[in-house]
Each structure stands twice: as structure tokens, then as C-alpha cells.
Amino acid sequence: MHTNKTIDLPDHIKYENTELTIDNVSAVELIKEYGTPLFVISEKQVRQNYNRLRKAFSRYPDCTIAYSYKTNYLPAVCNILHHEGAGAEVVSAFELLLAKKLGMPSSKIIFNGPGKSDKEIEMFIGDDIALVNADSMEELERINQIAKAKGKIVDVGIRVKPDVPDFFVCPKFGMDIATGQAFKAYQKASELKNLNVVGMHAHIGTKICSTRSYTEGIRQMAKLMSKVNAELGIEFEFFDIGGGFGVPSFTPLFPTEEKVESTATIEQFGESIVEAFLSCISDYNLSEPTLVLELGRIIITDPALILTMVEGTKVIGGSTKTVVVDAGVNLIMFAPYYYHRIVPVVNTERAKEAVDVYGPLCMQMDVLGVNRKLPVLVRGFFLAILDAGAYSISLSQQFIRPRPPVVMVNGGRKRLVRRGETFDDIFNLNSV
Amino acid sequence: MHTNKTIDLPDHIKYENTELTIDNVSAVELIKEYGTPLFVISEKQVRQNYNRLRKAFSRYPDCTIAYSYKTNYLPAVCNILHHEGAGAEVVSAFELLLAKKLGMPSSKIIFNGPGKSDKEIEMFIGDDIALVNADSMEELERINQIAKAKGKIVDVGIRVKPDVPDFFVCPKFGMDIATGQAFKAYQKASELKNLNVVGMHAHIGTKICSTRSYTEGIRQMAKLMSKVNAELGIEFEFFDIGGGFGVPSFTPLFPTEEKVESTATIEQFGESIVEAFLSCISDYNLSEPTLVLELGRIIITDPALILTMVEGTKVIGGSTKTVVVDAGVNLIMFAPYYYHRIVPVVNTERAKEAVDVYGPLCMQMDVLGVNRKLPVLVRGFFLAILDAGAYSISLSQQFIRPRPPVVMVNGGRKRLVRRGETFDDIFNLNSV
Structure with a gap:
């Protein structure tokens, strides 16, 4: 209790x-x-949380923070964050439409999701949005087909699953790095003529309290990137590590006190992640892709x-x-x-x-x-x-x-x- | 799993x-x-489930089945059930308003809930609805005050908590029989001049698979009724045993196979409950109150x-x-x-x-x-x-x-x- x-x-x-x-x-x-009841939201605190995040990740020069719409898609909230400079991470046609109505340029929208419909794929292909993260082989092929029918070439990322301690994401999401499935997906994608593979995506879970899972996940992703680059010649523009940062006021449902002493602050997440990423860039000789964060909870909770x-x-x-x-x-x-x-x-x-x-x-x-x-x-x-x-x-x-x-x-x-x-x-x- | x-x-x-x-x-x-996705509801099956229930309880001549609106408050569903003769069990102003808009006479509406607002109490007092089940001492006093201000006398029941094996209802609901709290509530209510105490209510939980908890609960309630009648002179018009019948297609989250072999059928619930109730009427010399059932899941699930x-x-x-x-x-x-x-x-x-x-x-x-x-x-x-x-x-x-x-x-x-x-x-x- x-x-x-x-x-x-x-x-x-x-x-x-x-x-x-x-x-x-x-x-x-x-x-x-x-x-009563009444929801009250502090505009100042929304802005402050976002700007703390920006600052915490500012040591890496090319970092994009995309706001996770599903966390709280109130137009007023999304709007404030966009005015501060946040992109939009959307997972449905409904959310994509909202981002467009709020005046977001397509170049600042990222599209995710484990069950994209044909209609959704058609929408974002027509829209030239920044990055679509495909969740399965089937989806890669389907995006390719629809792009082909429209005579377009689409920038895609692939959602992968690193093997990290706090990782608990059900098997509907992404493709496994450890078993070689993720590499195979890149291989497949590189053969599909209407796809331009530009990104790697992972989301290691939700309410993660320590930075360790991120730093370990980043290393596994960077290693895969290096292999994909060397063997398939794919150049990466986006390194998207998803969201999932825990917030201090939350106690996990099954607290593991011995494992997690407290929730990392925004600054600690920023420092550890940027440090790990810079070290991977150097170790694996990566060409400094855009670091993408998809965050919601840590921005809008308090x-x-x-x-x-x-x-x-x-x-x-x-x-x-x-x-x-x-x-x-x-x-x-x-x-x-x-x-x-x-x-x-x-x-x-x-x-x-x-x-x-x-x-x-x-x-x-x-x-x-x-x-x-x-x-x-x-x-x-x-x-x-x-x-x-x-x-x-x-x-x-x-x-x-x-x-x-x-x-x-x-x-x-x-x-x-x-x-x-x-x-x-x-x-x-x-x-x- | x-x-x-x-x-x-x-x-x-x-x-x-x-x-x-x-x-x-x-x-x-x-x-x-x-x-897709698309919800599809069979009107025939709604009617059939309701009529099986009616029949299963028909051995007791004065039985009211009130449909639990919150289970599925689609107007089309509520309407079919009202045409078949079901009353309405509502737990908010919103649901009361819906019942009225669907043309339900006040005499077929029962009002429950652990947190009734003043506005809701005012609404149902103005409306002379069949039965209001008060959930706490505080609520009894508040109903009395509002009735007094309106110059009305209101028919109320009191929600009690029997002690039965399958019972798991959090403490916000009802008043305990075992500790004497429920009897005290009747004592208090009998002193309040704008209340006319006419009922007893219990709801022993949800997805109950066996009839045993109902039969045991009914006995405890009947015993209390008899005591309240003898010591406080209160005549009971309503004996309301709530809902909670499990449905065969559901497996409980923590199945207790040794305790529950299978889910009772509608007919088994009817037979056991009526049998237990008739035997209590005879043993405790009760004056045959209306037996009220508040059911939703068993009607609208399949x-x-x-x-x-x-x-x-x-x-x-x-x-x-x-x-x-x-x-x-x-x-x-x-x-x-x-x-x-x-x-x-x-x-x-x-x-x-x-x-x-x-x-x-x-x-x-x-x-x-x-x-x-x-x-x-x-x-x-x-x-x-x-x-x-x-x-x-x-x-x-x-x-x-x-x-x-x-x-x-x-x-x-x-x-x-x-x-x-x-x-x-x-x-x-x-x-x-």
C-alpha cells in the first residue's frame, strides 16, 4: 500500500x-x-518543465523533444509546448490531425504506434512528416507499398527492443536486437525501394526511475546502428530513445527500493543520457544523428x-x-x-x-x-x-x-x- | 494467465x-x-437475458429488477429493458436525468451511491423516486435536512454490509451489520422526522460466481430487519440485494477453482435466492417486502x-x-x-x-x-x-x-x- x-x-x-x-x-x-471537480493546469509549470528538459539535454547540440500527445492532448497544453519549441509525437490519425490543426509543421511531427492503419499511413505519407517509426516487418512492407502507389519515398525509422534491466514492454512493440530480428528488419527495409531508412527508435517502458536502463539501451542501439551502417550502408539521421522518464511524485506499483533509491531528476536524466550517447558516438564512430526524446509524463504531471x-x-x-x-x-x-x-x-x-x-x-x-x-x-x-x-x-x-x-x-x-x-x-x- | x-x-x-x-x-x-472497430448489440439477446431473469425470480411474486445504468447506459439498451418492464438503478444526476428522458416513471427508479451531492439529493426529493439508499449516517442527516427544507418526507433505504465469504467491497460503501453500525443507522433514521425508512440494501460485490454469498447475506439482512422491525417499529417495503451476479464467460482474475466450480446460471441464482428469502420471511416473520435486484453485467455482457x-x-x-x-x-x-x-x-x-x-x-x-x-x-x-x-x-x-x-x-x-x-x-x- x-x-x-x-x-x-x-x-x-x-x-x-x-x-x-x-x-x-x-x-x-x-x-x-x-x-468541483475541476482540473487546473499551470501554464508556467508546463513551460518550466519543458525548458528544464531542453537545458538538461543542451550539451548535445542536436536534440529534439517531441511531446507525447497521448499523455494529455488538450489543445491548450500542446499549443504551449509547441510555442516553446517542442515537436509532436503522435500515434494515430486523430493525433496527427490535431497537430496539424495546431499549426505544427510536418517536419516536427514523429509518428509511432504498433497498429497503424492504411488510412494513417496514407495520411502521413501525403504529409512528409519528419519520421515514421515502423513497428514490424509487415508494417515496413505496407508503408513501402503505399508509398510506391503514391510515387513517394518515405523516411522511416525502425522500433527496436534493447535488453535492459527495467525493460518491460509487451511483445507487440518493436523488434528484438538480441535475436538479430532488428538487424533483419533493417536489411529488409534497405531492400524496399520506397523507403529511406533514417532512424532507430526504442521506448524502454514507462515510469523508469533510474538512468541506467537508458544508458545500457543506448549502447546496444548504438552498436546495432554501427553494424547497420557498416553492413548495409544506412546513414542515420535520427536516434530516438522514446520516453518513459519517471516523475519524483510517483511511487511504482511494486517499489523495488533496493534497486531504485529515488527517481532521477530531469538534470540527471539529461546528463547521463547525453554522456552515454556522446561516448557511443565516439566509440562507434556515429555521424551525430539528431537525438529524439518523446516525453509526456515528466512534462505534464505536476x-x-x-x-x-x-x-x-x-x-x-x-x-x-x-x-x-x-x-x-x-x-x-x-x-x-x-x-x-x-x-x-x-x-x-x-x-x-x-x-x-x-x-x-x-x-x-x-x-x-x-x-x-x-x-x-x-x-x-x-x-x-x-x-x-x-x-x-x-x-x-x-x-x-x-x-x-x-x-x-x-x-x-x-x-x-x-x-x-x-x-x-x-x-x-x-x-x- | x-x-x-x-x-x-x-x-x-x-x-x-x-x-x-x-x-x-x-x-x-x-x-x-x-x-472497424464496431460495437454490435443484439436486441433479442438483451430481451432474452432480462426475461430469463424475470422468470428465474418469478416464484417470489413481488420482485423488481432495476437495470444498473452504469453498466451500459446507451439509451437504446436502457429503453429496451424499460419496455420489457425493468426499473432503473441510477447513481448520479446524469443517470437520473437519462432515466427521466427515457420516460421512466419515478416510481421505478432507485437511487444509490456513496457520494451523493446536495444537488442530486434535491433532484430526487423533488422527483419522489421509489427508493433512495443512504450510504452513511451523514447522508441520512443530509437527506433529512434537504427534505425538511422542501417540506417533504422521503422514503429511504439504508445500505448495509453483511459479512459473507465472497464479500469484498471497500469501506466507502454501506454500514456494517456485525458491529451494530447498521442498526444504529436505522435508529438514527427513525428519529429523523423527514425520513420514512422503508428499505434495506446491500451489494455484496461484483462477478460473484456462487449463490452462497447471497443466501448467507440475505439471512443476515433478514435478521437485522426483524430486529429493526421489533425494536424500532419500522415496516420494510423493500429488500434490495443489489447485483453482482457473475457471468459464465468470465474467469475471475484470481480464480479460486477449489471454491468456485463454475458460475451459477441465472436460474440457479433465482432459485437459491428466492428459496433463501422465502425461508427468511417465514423464520423472521417478515411482511413480504418487494425483493429488489440491481443487475447490469448479467443482462448486457453477452x-x-x-x-x-x-x-x-x-x-x-x-x-x-x-x-x-x-x-x-x-x-x-x-x-x-x-x-x-x-x-x-x-x-x-x-x-x-x-x-x-x-x-x-x-x-x-x-x-x-x-x-x-x-x-x-x-x-x-x-x-x-x-x-x-x-x-x-x-x-x-x-x-x-x-x-x-x-x-x-x-x-x-x-x-x-x-x-x-x-x-x-x-x-x-x-x-x-
């Missing part, structure tokens, strides 16, 4: 007197205007929180006090599996007690936090569930209740970036 | 020559018209399936062949945890092989079936994922791809009951 932790608030969240503010906007005022109201409390003989709030796993699906900081909106001097915090759904898995020390709560008190930006809105459900609005705050100002759903929004697709 | 099973198809699904039909509608024709296309296949050295299809956990969230039958849309005489079936999402948990024997699959083949009606559409996500249409079939006819989403449906709530 989750343990209690010391709660350090991120920079943009403060108490002014006793009231929580998000980038100088009062949480109480936001609740008065929009009610800028967002959910404001929620206590709907009721209950004590069952012998068990911890139960608190039911009006935001649940309908809004933040993975909450039961991770550690989300939960803080009061009004931080009074009331005594604290340990409580279990549940959402309002008629579902057993609807648990937000266990054994949390919070000021004695009664109905009507407000809480903020922090670290709520990643895989929340994009996985949210129209389950039991319509989905709430999303407000973006910035230096004391606020704006509604997604309005709350109405009954009609949900049912206007239906007929009986 | 899931084991392979003999696949017996439900009555409404057949092969005509080699092609799958759903209630005499060709799956191939549906795919031609609507594409009428629905998802038609999906193989996007690609892959073999990694030593592991089972991987098949990626175009429907994933975005459409059927709990698929990785249960056994969904998967059958080919065209059942050729091709040799069979064992495959792992994955959805198209860039997520590791996106697994639909492991080690399934299917005709050798290549890209473009179609599969049907059966048992897909419960907790699928109501938990579906706008993740990576828009959500697909839903077609209802009936005796060779078909109608679109929910159109597929467009890009604009998803983004029209947003601004940047």
Missing part, C-alpha cells in the same frame, strides 16, 4: 495565508466560479491538479476513516496505482488525522489515496489532488457523471481551456 | 456457411457499412461484441505470435482482467495456431486475449471480441482514437444507435 510521504509542493503551488493558490490564482475563487469536494466521511469499526470526494478514477484512471499528493485547499490549524480517500463511483477500484494525514475533514471541505496531468484527461470517462471543465492559470490570470460536458454532449450521438 | 476454453457461442451468434452472423445480420456486411480488424502480426523469437487489432482497452477497459471469447468473423478451414491478441494502443496493458487458438491470422482478417457489453461503452475513452459507432441488430435488421465520434466531437469543448 502507499506510504505517507512528506509533501513538498511544486513551485507554482503555494498557500497564501491559509488558502491554496496555483500560480497566484486562488483555488477557492476557482471553485466559486467553476465548482502542472495539473484536481480540485475536489468532500462529499462525505465515514468510520467503520476498526478501519481508517473513509473520505469520499467528488473526483474519482473516471477522471484520473491510474490514481489507485500511484502516489498522488493530496493537500487541503484551506490549510487550517486543525488537528490532522489519517484517512483513506475514495472517489464517488460505485466501483471498488475508485481509490485516490490511502492513509493520508489531512486536517480533520467534514463534508464540504475541499482538497487538491496533485500530479494529475498525465493520462488523466486523455483517459477520462463519461462514467456516471459528465466530465468537468479544465482551467489554465498563468501568473494570476485564468482561462477556461475546456468547458465542462453537458448531458447533451454525451447523448447527442445516440438514438434509441 | 488466461487459459484456452472451449468456445460455445451464445444463441444469437452463428456461422452461416463460414460467416459470422449476429441475430441473422452478417458481420461482414456490418463491417462493409460501418468499418448481447454485445466488438468487430475488429487485424492490423498486423509479429513473431518475436521464442514467444507466442502477436496479433494487433484495431480495438483496445480504450473500448473495453477491463478486457485484460477477464476472459473474452474471441472468434473469427470468417471461419475458414485454415489451420489454427495460438496467438496473443493486443489492442492498437501505445500502452502495455492493452491486451485482449492470451494464448488463443485462432485460424492463422494475417493483416486484414476480422475478429469478434465477444462478451463486450458490460463496462465497455460507459468506461470508453477518447484515447488516441475517436470512439466507434454502435449498431443494434434484431432479427436480421440493424440500426445505428450511436454514431461514431468525429474529431470535432472531441475538440469542440476546447479552446487554446
Whole structure:
């Protein structure tokens, strides 16, 4: 079960007197205007996280950070990141269309995914996007066929699977380096006349806390690159190591304390990865490809929180006090599996007690936090569930209740970036 | 992991020559018209499941079956069940509003939930709905206050927790019988002047495979009823044992083979529950309250399936062949945890092989079936994922791809009951 932790608030969240503010906007005022539950995102913190990342990787001169749309595809979020210079990592026609509508040039879009449809392949071939990472032999052949039919030559990368300690990715993704499958894919691709092989891609998993798996994975990829270059004459423009950086506020579901002491910082990820990559470039005599990172969680987790109201409390003989709030796993699906900081909106001097915090759904898995020390709560008190930006809105459900609005705050100002759903929004697709 | 099973198809699904039909509608024709992925629901099977339930409980003359909206709140599904005579079990204002829009009389609506908002309580008090099951002392008091302010007296039940073997419900739900907490709640409620206590409610969990937990729970509830009646003079109109019946096609996540030999049939649930209840009525001298059942999963699981296309296949050295299809956990969230039958849309005489079936999402948990024997699959083949009606559409996500249409079939006819989403449906709530 989750343990209690010391709660350090991120920079943009403060108490002014006793009231929580998000980038100088009062949480109480936001609740008065929009009610609960409510998503609030700090624009400043989104920008800051992105720029920390840029800086952390700046020692390598040619580094592209592509924002992983699926993590949180709110147009307002994607837009801010694009204005800061981020590219887009998309995995469907829907996400590609969004990137285009937001004005992203094709040259800054990367397309991934284990099950690309013909229609999707046609879209990106027509679009000349920066890099398509093929996930299987079948996909390489299919991209080639469609490119041929269109009379185009397409730049592709190939998704490979290095063998690293933290690696856990199901077999639908990529091609194995160790068994020689990945090399065979390059061989195959080099024979297909409408493909121009320019990249290598890997994504070693998600919520990786240490830098070690990246540095080991990079070495295996660089070795394969060198072999592919020497034997097949392929020149690499892109070295794409995916995403998966863990964030400090998350505790893994099965914490392996002896293996992972703490989560690496953005700066530590940057330093170790660039160091490992530069050393591989030198050892394997690579021609300095663009280093591509596909990141979402580490950018968007802590800028967002959910404001929620206590709907009721209950004590069952012998068990911890139960608190039911009006935001649940309908809004933040993975909450039961991770550690989300939960803080009061009004931080009074009331005594604290340990409580279990549940959402309002008629579902057993609807648990937000266990054994949390919070000021004695009664109905009507407000809480903020922090670290709520990643895989929340994009996985949210129209389950039991319509989905709430999303407000973006910035230096004391606020704006509604997604309005709350109405009954009609949900049912206007239906007929009986 | 899931084991392979003999696949017996439900009555409404057949092969005509080699092609799958759903209630005499060709799956191939549906795919031609609507594409994949596609939800298909058999109206006949919905009606049949409901009527089997009615019949199974008919030995008790006063039995109400309330359909659990959250399981699948498609208006077309709710509507069919209401036409057959089912009531509505709702857990939010959103669901209450839907029931009203579908023309349900208030007298056939039951309202549950562990976190009812003031607004929701106001709505149902204004509406004189059949039964409100209060979940905590706090809620009893709050319902009383709001009823008082409106000058109304409200019929309420109280959600209690019996102590039964299969019971696993988190502490946010109901009040404990064993510790005396449930009796205290009745005591409290009987003192509140704007409440008229008329019911007892329990919901012992979900996917319960044996009848034993129900029969034991019923005895504990009946004993409490008798005590409440004798000591507090409360007359019970409703004995509400919730839902939770397992369905045969599901394997529990942690199967306890020695405890549960197989899932009880609808008829076995009916016989055992009615038998136990009649015997309690006699033993505890109860005045024959209405027996209420709140069921969803057992009604709507097998009428629905998802038609999906193989996007690609892959073999990694030593592991089972991987098949990626175009429907994933975005459409059927709990698929990785249960056994969904998967059958080919065209059942050729091709040799069979064992495959792992994955959805198209860039997520590791996106697994639909492991080690399934299917005709050798290549890209473009179609599969049907059966048992897909419960907790699928109501938990579906706008993740990576828009959500697909839903077609209802009936005796060779078909109608679109929910159109597929467009890009604009998803983004029209947003601004940047």
C-alpha cells in the first residue's frame, strides 16, 4: 500500500495565508466560479518543465523533444509546448490531425504506434512528416507499398527492443536486437525501394526511475546502428530513445527500493543520457544523428491538479476513516496505482488525522489515496489532488457523471481551456 | 494467465456457411457499412437475458429488477429493458436525468451511491423516486435536512454490509451489520422526522460466481430487519440485494477453482435466492417486502461484441505470435482482467495456431486475449471480441482514437444507435 510521504509542493503551488493558490490564482475563487471537480493546469509549470528538459539535454547540440500527445492532448497544453519549441509525437490519425490543426509543421511531427492503419499511413505519407517509426516487418512492407502507389519515398525509422534491466514492454512493440530480428528488419527495409531508412527508435517502458536502463539501451542501439551502417550502408539521421522518464511524485506499483533509491531528476536524466550517447558516438564512430526524446509524463504531471469536494466521511469499526470526494478514477484512471499528493485547499490549524480517500463511483477500484494525514475533514471541505496531468484527461470517462471543465492559470490570470460536458454532449450521438 | 476454453457461442451468434452472423445480420456486411472497430448489440439477446431473469425470480411474486445504468447506459439498451418492464438503478444526476428522458416513471427508479451531492439529493426529493439508499449516517442527516427544507418526507433505504465469504467491497460503501453500525443507522433514521425508512440494501460485490454469498447475506439482512422491525417499529417495503451476479464467460482474475466450480446460471441464482428469502420471511416473520435486484453485467455482457480488424502480426523469437487489432482497452477497459471469447468473423478451414491478441494502443496493458487458438491470422482478417457489453461503452475513452459507432441488430435488421465520434466531437469543448 502507499506510504505517507512528506509533501513538498511544486513551485507554482503555494498557500497564501491559509488558502491554496496555483500560480497566484486562488483555488477557492476557482471553485466559486467553476465548482468541483475541476482540473487546473499551470501554464508556467508546463513551460518550466519543458525548458528544464531542453537545458538538461543542451550539451548535445542536436536534440529534439517531441511531446507525447497521448499523455494529455488538450489543445491548450500542446499549443504551449509547441510555442516553446517542442515537436509532436503522435500515434494515430486523430493525433496527427490535431497537430496539424495546431499549426505544427510536418517536419516536427514523429509518428509511432504498433497498429497503424492504411488510412494513417496514407495520411502521413501525403504529409512528409519528419519520421515514421515502423513497428514490424509487415508494417515496413505496407508503408513501402503505399508509398510506391503514391510515387513517394518515405523516411522511416525502425522500433527496436534493447535488453535492459527495467525493460518491460509487451511483445507487440518493436523488434528484438538480441535475436538479430532488428538487424533483419533493417536489411529488409534497405531492400524496399520506397523507403529511406533514417532512424532507430526504442521506448524502454514507462515510469523508469533510474538512468541506467537508458544508458545500457543506448549502447546496444548504438552498436546495432554501427553494424547497420557498416553492413548495409544506412546513414542515420535520427536516434530516438522514446520516453518513459519517471516523475519524483510517483511511487511504482511494486517499489523495488533496493534497486531504485529515488527517481532521477530531469538534470540527471539529461546528463547521463547525453554522456552515454556522446561516448557511443565516439566509440562507434556515429555521424551525430539528431537525438529524439518523446516525453509526456515528466512534462505534464505536476502542472495539473484536481480540485475536489468532500462529499462525505465515514468510520467503520476498526478501519481508517473513509473520505469520499467528488473526483474519482473516471477522471484520473491510474490514481489507485500511484502516489498522488493530496493537500487541503484551506490549510487550517486543525488537528490532522489519517484517512483513506475514495472517489464517488460505485466501483471498488475508485481509490485516490490511502492513509493520508489531512486536517480533520467534514463534508464540504475541499482538497487538491496533485500530479494529475498525465493520462488523466486523455483517459477520462463519461462514467456516471459528465466530465468537468479544465482551467489554465498563468501568473494570476485564468482561462477556461475546456468547458465542462453537458448531458447533451454525451447523448447527442445516440438514438434509441 | 488466461487459459484456452472451449468456445460455445451464445444463441444469437452463428456461422452461416463460414460467416459470422449476429441475430441473422452478417458481420461482414456490418463491417462493409460501418468499418472497424464496431460495437454490435443484439436486441433479442438483451430481451432474452432480462426475461430469463424475470422468470428465474418469478416464484417470489413481488420482485423488481432495476437495470444498473452504469453498466451500459446507451439509451437504446436502457429503453429496451424499460419496455420489457425493468426499473432503473441510477447513481448520479446524469443517470437520473437519462432515466427521466427515457420516460421512466419515478416510481421505478432507485437511487444509490456513496457520494451523493446536495444537488442530486434535491433532484430526487423533488422527483419522489421509489427508493433512495443512504450510504452513511451523514447522508441520512443530509437527506433529512434537504427534505425538511422542501417540506417533504422521503422514503429511504439504508445500505448495509453483511459479512459473507465472497464479500469484498471497500469501506466507502454501506454500514456494517456485525458491529451494530447498521442498526444504529436505522435508529438514527427513525428519529429523523423527514425520513420514512422503508428499505434495506446491500451489494455484496461484483462477478460473484456462487449463490452462497447471497443466501448467507440475505439471512443476515433478514435478521437485522426483524430486529429493526421489533425494536424500532419500522415496516420494510423493500429488500434490495443489489447485483453482482457473475457471468459464465468470465474467469475471475484470481480464480479460486477449489471454491468456485463454475458460475451459477441465472436460474440457479433465482432459485437459491428466492428459496433463501422465502425461508427468511417465514423464520423472521417478515411482511413480504418487494425483493429488489440491481443487475447490469448479467443482462448486457453477452448481447454485445466488438468487430475488429487485424492490423498486423509479429513473431518475436521464442514467444507466442502477436496479433494487433484495431480495438483496445480504450473500448473495453477491463478486457485484460477477464476472459473474452474471441472468434473469427470468417471461419475458414485454415489451420489454427495460438496467438496473443493486443489492442492498437501505445500502452502495455492493452491486451485482449492470451494464448488463443485462432485460424492463422494475417493483416486484414476480422475478429469478434465477444462478451463486450458490460463496462465497455460507459468506461470508453477518447484515447488516441475517436470512439466507434454502435449498431443494434434484431432479427436480421440493424440500426445505428450511436454514431461514431468525429474529431470535432472531441475538440469542440476546447479552446487554446
